[in-house]
Amino acid sequence: MHATAIVPIKRFGAAKSRLGDAVSVDARRELAGAMLADVLAALERCDRMERVIVVSGEPAARGAARAAAVEWLDDPDDSGHPEAAMIGVRSALAAGDGCVALLPGDCPLLRADELDGAIKSMHAGVAGVAPDRNGSGTNGLLLAPPDAIRPAFGPGSRKRHLELARRSGVEPRVVEIPSLALDLDTPEDLAELRRVLEEDPAQAPTTAAVLSGIGAAAPETKR
DSSP states (O other), rough: OEEEEEEEEGGGGTTTTTGGGGOHHHHHHHHHHHHHHHHHHHTTTTTTTTEEEEESHHHHHHHHHHTTEEEEEEEETTTHHHHHHHHHHHHHTTTTOOEEEEEEETTTOOOHHHHHHHHHTTTEEEEEEETTTSSSSEEEEEESTSSSOOOOTTTTTHHHHHHHHHTTEEEEOOOGGGGGGHHHOSHOOOOHHHHHHHHHHHGGGHHHHHHHHHHHHHHHOOO
């Protein structure tokens, strides 16, 4: 099976507020753009990705989509992640796409081979949930067909998505995509992302370059 990627993006000025004083507002905007660029670069390397759609009301996200030569759909109301995802889902349904991958723009470590493997395992009648590193959230949602369930992102969404799949009569499946596990919400996430990219900046070069200029304001991750 092949898929269409849908990447909903908040306006950069409102992004990453949970980072608090660890990162300035201007640096958050720059970091949001860098992470999106690395995610789009990874999607370009995916063999099983037929289309990529960025959904956002953020002008810089439109520029990133244009630079990556992917589709862009406007989200003028910036009404939230699930609502933006549905804009992309409706486009995929109209095009007759059989599978979508709803993906965040703040998981710059995404590996094309891992996502390809997850998409390859999909078939009609499946809702695949890729958990975050804490195991309770959803950092990727693979749906075949695209409207198998309505996305319900937010705290505790892993359990919620699996239950929605059961109620909708499709197979609920936990999909392990390790490179999607780390998203950027908290100072602890920032510290972990910095640690990973200091060891291997090639995993997300645009994000690594921005982080190198921000400075190490975030606390160290507890081990």
